[in-house]
Amino acid sequence: MSAVATKTLLEVRGLEVEYGRVRAVDGIDLSIDTGEILGLAGESGCGKSTVANAIMQILRPPARIAGGNIVFQGEDLVGKSTEELRRFRWRNVSMVFQSAMNALNPVMRVGDQFVDMMQAHERVSKHRAIVRAGELLELVGMDKGRVRAYPHELSGGMRQRVIIAMALALSPELIILDEPTTALDVVVQREILQEVESLKRDFGFAVLFITHDLSLLLEFADRIAIMYAGEIVETARASTLAAEPLHPYAQGLLQSFPPLTGPRVKLTGISGSPPDPREQPSGCRFHPRCPHCVPGNAALYLRQTSERPRLREVAPDHWVACHLVEA
Amino acid sequence: MAQLDPTALDLPLAAPKRSIRVGRIRVPGWLALLLRNSKSRTGLLIVACVVLVAIIAPLISVAHPNDFNLLAARQAPSWHHLFGTTDQGSDVFSQVVVGARRSLLLGALAGALATLVAAVLGITAAYVGGIVDEVVNLLTNVFLTIPAIPLLVVASGYLRARGMWTMIAVIALVLWAFEARILRAQALTLKNRDFILAAKASGEPTWRIVFGELMPNMISRIAAAFVLVFYISLLVDSGLEFLGLGDMSATSWGVTIYWAQVNSTVLQGEWWPFMFPSLALGLTVLGLVLVLAGIDEVSNPRLRTEHKRGRIVALLFGKATA
Amino acid sequence: MRWFARRLGFYVFAIWVALTLNFLLPRLMPGSPISGLLQHLSPAQLAANPGIIQTYEALLGGGHHSIWQDYVTYLHRISHFNFGLSTSNYPTPVSEVVGRTLPYSIFLVGVAFILSFAIGTGVGMVAAWRRGRFTDSVVVPAFMTVSAFPAFVLALLGLYFLGLKAGWFPIQHAYDNNVIPAWSWTFVWSAFRHAQLPMLVIIAAYAGGWVLNMRTVMINTIGEDYVGMAHAKGLRDRRVMTRYAGPNAILPPLNGFAAQFAGAVGGLVFVEIIFSYPGVGYTLQSAVLGNDYPLAQAILVVLSVCVIVANLIMDVLNFVLDPRLRTS
Numbered sequence: 001m002s003a004v005a006t007k008t009l010l011e012v013r014g015l016e017v018e019y020g021r022v023r024a025v026d027g028i029d030l031s032i033d034t035g036e037i038l039g040l041a042g043e044s045g046c047g048k049s050t051v052a053n054a055i056m057q058i059l060r061p062p063a064r065i066a067g068g069n070i071v072f073q074g075e076d077l078v079g080k081s082t083e084e085l086r087r088f089r090w091r092n093v094s095m096v097f098q099s100a101m102n103a104l105n106p107v108m109r110v111g112d113q114f115v116d117m118m119q120a121h122e123r124v125s126k127h128r129a130i131v132r133a134g135e136l137l138e139l140v141g142m143d144k145g146r147v148r149a150y151p152h153e154l155s156g157g158m159r160q161r162v163i164i165a166m167a168l169a170l171s172p173e174l175i176i177l178d179e180p181t182t183a184l185d186v187v188v189q190r191e192i193l194q195e196v197e198s199l200k201r202d203f204g205f206a207v208l209f210i211t212h213d214l215s216l217l218l219e220f221a222d223r224i225a226i227m228y229a230g231e232i233v234e235t236a237r238a239s240t241l242a243a244e245p246l247h248p249y250a251q252g253l254l255q256s257f258p259p260l261t262g263p264r265v266k267l268t269g270i271s272g273s274p275p276d277p278r279e280q281p282s283g284c285r286f287h288p289r290c291p292h293c294v295p296g297n298a299a300l301y302l303r304q305t306s307e308r309p310r311l312r313e314v315a316p317d318h319w320v321a322c323h324l325v326e327a
Numbered sequence: 328m329a330q331l332d333p334t335a336l337d338l339p340l341a342a343p344k345r346s347i348r349v350g351r352i353r354v355p356g357w358l359a360l361l362l363r364n365s366k367s368r369t370g371l372l373i374v375a376c377v378v379l380v381a382i383i384a385p386l387i388s389v390a391h392p393n394d395f396n397l398l399a400a401r402q403a404p405s406w407h408h409l410f411g412t413t414d415q416g417s418d419v420f421s422q423v424v425v426g427a428r429r430s431l432l433l434g435a436l437a438g439a440l441a442t443l444v445a446a447v448l449g450i451t452a453a454y455v456g457g458i459v460d461e462v463v464n465l466l467t468n469v470f471l472t473i474p475a476i477p478l479l480v481v482a483s484g485y486l487r488a489r490g491m492w493t494m495i496a497v498i499a500l501v502l503w504a505f506e507a508r509i510l511r512a513q514a515l516t517l518k519n520r521d522f523i524l525a526a527k528a529s530g531e532p533t534w535r536i537v538f539g540e541l542m543p544n545m546i547s548r549i550a551a552a553f554v555l556v557f558y559i560s561l562l563v564d565s566g567l568e569f570l571g572l573g574d575m576s577a578t579s580w581g582v583t584i585y586w587a588q589v590n591s592t593v594l595q596g597e598w599w600p601f602m603f604p605s606l607a608l609g610l611t612v613l614g615l616v617l618v619l620a621g622i623d624e625v626s627n628p629r630l631r632t633e634h635k636r637g638r639i640v641a642l643l644f645g646k647a648t649a
Numbered sequence: 650m651r652w653f654a655r656r657l658g659f660y661v662f663a664i665w666v667a668l669t670l671n672f673l674l675p676r677l678m679p680g681s682p683i684s685g686l687l688q689h690l691s692p693a694q695l696a697a698n699p700g701i702i703q704t705y706e707a708l709l710g711g712g713h714h715s716i717w718q719d720y721v722t723y724l725h726r727i728s729h730f731n732f733g734l735s736t737s738n739y740p741t742p743v744s745e746v747v748g749r750t751l752p753y754s755i756f757l758v759g760v761a762f763i764l765s766f767a768i769g770t771g772v773g774m775v776a777a778w779r780r781g782r783f784t785d786s787v788v789v790p791a792f793m794t795v796s797a798f799p800a801f802v803l804a805l806l807g808l809y810f811l812g813l814k815a816g817w818f819p820i821q822h823a824y825d826n827n828v829i830p831a832w833s834w835t836f837v838w839s840a841f842r843h844a845q846l847p848m849l850v851i852i853a854a855y856a857g858g859w860v861l862n863m864r865t866v867m868i869n870t871i872g873e874d875y876v877g878m879a880h881a882k883g884l885r886d887r888r889v890m891t892r893y894a895g896p897n898a899i900l901p902p903l904n905g906f907a908a909q910f911a912g913a914v915g916g917l918v919f920v921e922i923i924f925s926y927p928g929v930g931y932t933l934q935s936a937v938l939g940n941d942y943p944l945a946q947a948i949l950v951v952l953s954v955c956v957i958v959a960n961l962i963m964d965v966l967n968f969v970l971d972p973r974l975r976t977s
Contacts, residue, residue: 056881058877058880058881060871060877060880061780086883086884086885087883088883089880089881089882089883090881090882090883091883094881094882095878095881097874097877097878097881098874099874102873102874102875103874103875103877103878104875104878105875105879105892105893105896105897106875106897106971106972106973107896107897107900107970107971107972108892108893108896109972116879116882116884116888116892117882117883117884120882120883120884120885120888121883150972150973150976152972152973152976153976163878166882465659465662468659468663469662469663469666469667471908471911472660472663472911472953472956472957472960473663473666473667473670473911473949473953473956474911474912474914474915474952474953474956475911475912475915476912476914476915476916476918476919477914477915477918477930477933477948477949477952477953478670478949480918480933480934480937480945481671481674481933481937481945481946481948481949482674483937484936484937484938484940484942484945485674485675485678485942486678487678505908562799563915565799565801566799566801566915566919569801569919570918570919570922570934570937570938571934571938572937572938584801584802584805588805588923593805593808593809593813594808594813594820596813598809601805601809602805602806602809605798605802605805605806608798608799608802609797609798609799609802612797612798612799613793613794613797613798616793616797620793620861623865
């Protein structure tokens, strides 16, 4: 069903999120098409999870959306009533949380946590909901009897599967994976992502996949957006980004892990650490760590340190925000 | 006797060591931290006032607190007798301000002794581990299970003389467990830190690590635990005196309240002999509770209200926290 | 189940420590309590009961036996609920005095402490859920201020203002003088009226601690991922609070019940004395002041057992509420 659908599902325009006076997300644009896997990569603390929480509309005070729009299927979520947002959550966008270990209520049976969610959105008997929960668990490769289990009786991988099953339950159009596999070992990680990929083929949902592990994205995502210090610095198709990353930060990320095949290359990575969100550098936020930002080229150096680069389309579907890259 | 949950106390390890200038005065880092929190600031102010009154008590008391004058008995508060007089005609104001000395001193000393026992036992147990830890933990739990007040009542009932030092010892021996539990739990979180492991690896003897490394690093937590036991022993001591089981010849808040109760002044509508010492006691305890609540907020960022966050977080955790 | 067995083992040990303390206390003190005690017995009583001195030597030490022999005899007697005779109510057995007064105390402190727990945790939960709103900024400080006062001060204040001045409550005894204790409507009503003010004092004295405790725990729980996920699942706020945040936040306060309840039993002593409420606390003070050591000792043991039984009930509750305890 996803073959012909190229229609835009979600469009984030100029989103700004503030924690008190600290701006964690500073005017980002993103779009996700129906059935697409969009990867969002960046170091921890760059604001990528905040983006997920904003789309999901679960920011808690003191975090708040300070500006911009989140348009889902043509409707802006910013400004909707509490009850409308409540119904939107999980029905249209569901989310697989960062720490599967803690995302399930420890004092409630797994099945009851399904029931709660289903009954919040539709009139369904408890019995019927439990049966469906069992079916969903089987779909992610678990025994349906596990609806009677408590979270602590399941392994980390199984808990993550439970949450994926929950995320599927209402057939949402978009599923956000927020670092879904960081707590799991590498083998389980792959298994789960392959599971998600095959479920996606069957159900046709779109995925927003948030991770700091760019190698995972190159493998699973259709398109990748790179985030740095609250901004998007580069967006491209996964294959394009792998072949010719343009932003120095994206280049650095790509060089910070070894390719699985091919000749040995020297790993370089990125020196320095991400800036304090309360004191963002002037100009290009990446300039203090950028290998190409040297006082030698005075004109360019001035621009790099004083002017914020805008996101520009340098090739079809390839956007970069960098003074080094002129359209 | 309200108690904070003792496990909630957790002063940050990384309290700023540097002193901080406030105006022209240099204030040590921990005090500056507490003064920035509105709860602990209020609490410190209250406690400071009470201590000040206790220090200058001889200057402001109008008469010897136990002077009696039956002609002036049972007088309501007036300009002449600010807090009224007792049924013996003693001046209640003098009894309250002079009584503050003994009440505070006894509470502080009992608190200090309990802190000493708790720190040595709790921290050693946590560091040494094994059977020693099991035994100390078991003892702590037993002392928390046997009701302290009835135990103290029975114990002081056996005492022939109930002098100040005896009461301090008895109270401290019953109350140390409250602190030992907190300090043990906190020492457990510290014992696997690098600097402790390094000291261990370099062959330092156990007592040097406990007293030379762990204790200095827990000093702020030990201080917080002391505040807790200080106010509990203040309450317990006044309580015992109220029951007639303290040093009844002394002048203290509890003794004044005891005589008010014995002579049924309350039932006769004379509220002042019990009300003023009670308020003094309640105010002091409130001050100490506020200091504790402030410590709690300073060390647990989640408890703070938003507008203060930036400042204190920066002070506590440097720039690492977003 | 192993967890439960460990708890039971601990309680048995705690009772043993309480009994042993009881045994050792009079023996560790300088001077013989026996002499003080004998002063309170009239020559006629001594003449009528030649065995009484031996009985008390066995109880308090100072006899001709070794301390170990005394100890074994002591444990043997206690295990048969034989606490000896009360000297201040001579020759009434101690167990009879305790049996007469204990029900009043259990009723008073049991009901009041459960209410203070319910009210305190309820307020703390709401305050944390709606940070900075009315409950958080007005009700919480009010509870904190009231609870900063010790129970005996609150009791005196309550007695004076609510009982004496306002006249809303009876201020003394457990029931009206003209009522006979029996399971009759008049007696129950009278007992209820007389218990109101003491209970109010206990609630006021202890609810504040629960408020503060629960608020802290709840604020930490709200930051947990499962609460965020419940919210993301589109559940209504009330349901997130009652099914996700609340049941998890209540567990730590339940675990802290031990120390708190032991404290409340201490407060009970003062409250009973101030309201002349004929419970074990009131009896304890008169026993100690009147050198009635057998009675005082028995009350200490009985109160310890009460605290342990309360803890046991809380353990069962914990066991029911926390599935992690059940399976590990």
